[in-house]
Amino acid sequence: MAIEPAPREQPWLMRTYSGHSTARASNALYRTNLAKGQTGLSIAFDLPTQTGYDPDAGPARGEVGKVGVPVVHLGHMRTLLDQIPTDRMNTSMTINATAAWLLGLYVANAAEHGVPAAELRGTTQNDIVKEYLSRGTYIFPPEASRRLIVDMVAYCHHHIPRWNPINVCSYHLQEAGATPVQELAYSLATAIDILDAVKASGQVSEDGFPAVFAAISFFCNAGIRFVEEICKMRAFTELWDRIGLERYGVTDAKARRFRYGVQVNSLGLTEAQPENNIQRIVLEMLGVSLSKRARARSIQLPAWNEALGLPTPWDQQWSLRMQQVLAFESDLLEYGDIFDGSKVIEARTAELVAAAQAELDEILAMGGAFAAIAELKGRLVQSHTERVRRIESGDQTVVGVNAFTETEPSALAGDGEARILKVDPAVEQEMVDDVVAWRAGRDADAVARAIDELRRVAASDENIMEATIALARAGGTTGEWAATLREVFGEYRAPTGVSAAVGRRRTESLVDVAERVKALPGGPPRLLVAKPGLDGHSNGAEQISVAARDAGMEVIYQGIRSTPEQIAATARDEDPDVIGLSILSGSHLSLVPDVLARIRAEGCEAPLVVGGIIPEEDRPRLLAAGVAAVYTPKDFELGRIMGEIADLAVAHRG
Numbered sequence: 001m002a003i004e005p006a007p008r009e010q011p012w013l014m015r016t017y018s019g020h021s022t023a024r025a026s027n028a029l030y031r032t033n034l035a036k037g038q039t040g041l042s043i044a045f046d047l048p049t050q051t052g053y054d055p056d057a058g059p060a061r062g063e064v065g066k067v068g069v070p071v072v073h074l075g076h077m078r079t080l081l082d083q084i085p086t087d088r089m090n091t092s093m094t095i096n097a098t099a100a101w102l103l104g105l106y107v108a109n110a111a112e113h114g115v116p117a118a119e120l121r122g123t124t125q126n127d128i129v130k131e132y133l134s135r136g137t138y139i140f141p142p143e144a145s146r147r148l149i150v151d152m153v154a155y156c157h158h159h160i161p162r163w164n165p166i167n168v169c170s171y172h173l174q175e176a177g178a179t180p181v182q183e184l185a186y187s188l189a190t191a192i193d194i195l196d197a198v199k200a201s202g203q204v205s206e207d208g209f210p211a212v213f214a215a216i217s218f219f220c221n222a223g224i225r226f227v228e229e230i231c232k233m234r235a236f237t238e239l240w241d242r243i244g245l246e247r248y249g250v251t252d253a254k255a256r257r258f259r260y261g262v263q264v265n266s267l268g269l270t271e272a273q274p275e276n277n278i279q280r281i282v283l284e285m286l287g288v289s290l291s292k293r294a295r296a297r298s299i300q301l302p303a304w305n306e307a308l309g310l311p312t313p314w315d316q317q318w319s320l321r322m323q324q325v326l327a328f329e330s331d332l333l334e335y336g337d338i339f340d341g342s343k344v345i346e347a348r349t350a351e352l353v354a355a356a357q358a359e360l361d362e363i364l365a366m367g368g369a370f371a372a373i374a375e376l377k378g379r380l381v382q383s384h385t386e387r388v389r390r391i392e393s394g395d396q397t398v399v400g401v402n403a404f405t406e407t408e409p410s411a412l413a414g415d416g417e418a419r420i421l422k423v424d425p426a427v428e429q430e431m432v433d434d435v436v437a438w439r440a441g442r443d444a445d446a447v448a449r450a451i452d453e454l455r456r457v458a459a460s461d462e463n464i465m466e467a468t469i470a471l472a473r474a475g476g477t478t479g480e481w482a483a484t485l486r487e488v489f490g491e492y493r494a495p496t497g498v499s500a501a502v503g504r505r506r507t508e509s510l511v512d513v514a515e516r517v518k519a520l521p522g523g524p525p526r527l528l529v530a531k532p533g534l535d536g537h538s539n540g541a542e543q544i545s546v547a548a549r550d551a552g553m554e555v556i557y558q559g560i561r562s563t564p565e566q567i568a569a570t571a572r573d574e575d576p577d578v579i580g581l582s583i584l585s586g587s588h589l590s591l592v593p594d595v596l597a598r599i600r601a602e603g604c605e606a607p608l609v610v611g612g613i614i615p616e617e618d619r620p621r622l623l624a625a626g627v628a629a630v631y632t633p634k635d636f637e638l639g640r641i642m643g644e645i646a647d648l649a650v651a652h653r654g
Helices: 023-035 047-051 074-080 099-112 128-135 142-159 171-175 180-201 209-215 226-247 276-287 313-329 343-365 373-393 426-441 444-458 465-474 478-489 508-518 539-550 564-574 588-601 616-624 638-653
Strands: 013-015 041-044 090-094 121-124 167-169 217-222 260-264 298-300 526-530 554-557 578-583 608-612 629-631
Touching (some): 013 313, 023 041, 023 074, 023 313, 047 478, 074 099, 090 099, 099 142, 099 478, 128 142, 128 171, 142 465, 142 478, 167 171, 171 180, 180 226, 180 343, 180 373, 226 276, 260 276, 276 313, 444 478, 508 539, 539 554, 539 578, 564 578, 564 588, 578 588, 578 638, 588 608, 629 638
Parallel strands (some): 013 298, 090 121, 526 554, 608 629
């Protein structure tokens, strides 16, 4: 029987995750991308905005405008969205700890343009569990963070019904090493925890709860094993439908639909032979688009050179064109689900459903995702350690990295400086001057009253959103909002998970280093691993810490977001043989010399090594500043790195 093509469906929302430097520069980029056919906004915020600091705050030094756009006050939101119709735009904001504040600014800006909150469409990511587990831009303790999310869910239900107040995010779990089963179980456990808390808050009626369930969306990852990724997304769809019907009694099948956006995997993008990333991105896009029953509602693709640095507008355009070719040139959208009835797809999907349900039940028995953070973090570090071991041993092939490394000069490389976008260092001072001028020009009394009200509401059980929006309208800043809540809620340091993985996946090369250092006079080398700045991507620091302990070294690692002063004090007190800094945000040229000067001022002469996303042209500058060695993602052989660290320790002691 012939299968006739159906009328072509509307494609998914096409986004490009972007933002840098200033609101003005980012606005120009957004309007350019929209003119090229992008159909939704996806805003990347800089690390100070994500972690609740103004540009003139000490912890923001070196981080302003680097990995996203700084949005400090209502003036910035006005500029960021200038000439962009918020009543017709679907806006995704990748923001978590400060999500309530950024939504408050978004609502306040829309009101200035006569757009009621009820007309706004979009998403705040707002998944703090994955921040504790993988990405690190948390501020407040788990219970307070959950309260903020619940308040946003309830407020959006009553006032912004077309907005997705939380985008439960499995994306960064995969980046942190999660298996497909862990992605499924951990993210579904997070959603259940939030939904149960919304019910318990009493802010939403029983009749209104199905609408709350329907407003929960997800943000997923698609890796290179695209058959397995198709099955994973079909498993997500089946499990979410089951949870809606059986746990929450949602009878409307439409309300139980699994709605998700996706950015395909950035973890697997390589610095070595980066042109190979093009085919990786295309294959990963197919994993979330081929199966109609489990097709993403929005897709954003990384650029081929993101492992090297911040992509240029042309690189982002290339990623957008990949989506457009699939959606508008191919016949994919003319057919139903092409995998229905496939024995392979249905069998693997069933396996994932069963395994994920078992792991989900285990997490719920622990008290839920928020209660099980330490256990889940340890399991993720274990999984990532196994992934790193497979790559280092060659059990998992990465083309151009541990296999087929022979290469011709790349026609795409061009001028290395021109292949990535660099943020002008002057931007930071510009933003400092901007916030100082903003504070001087506002009604200080009105801001003080709004802060007092925010503090009062935070200490009560009232919904925090009205007070947040009022502070935004009064002219408050990101740092002021977060500082007020820090006073009430306190701050939090998440578990590192390192101890859970030590000794589980020792490779032969690490055993060799361990045998060598065992005989060193003075005992095993002491390695201080530190993450200065606001960058919370801790995977690299964790794996170095695990490998060093497996190589017989003593490791001091206290987690993310250590200040240069704290690192210097630890170096003074712990007397390490080697100090390793991990920086992925592009702030290395600011932070590394600062840390180096401070540890030397404390009398510590230990050699310092640096690892992270560091452009090749920056390597000589770091070495000239006194850095002993620089490691980037292409340095995947942990045994070699540990051997070199041992050499540095011996030389330091000698």
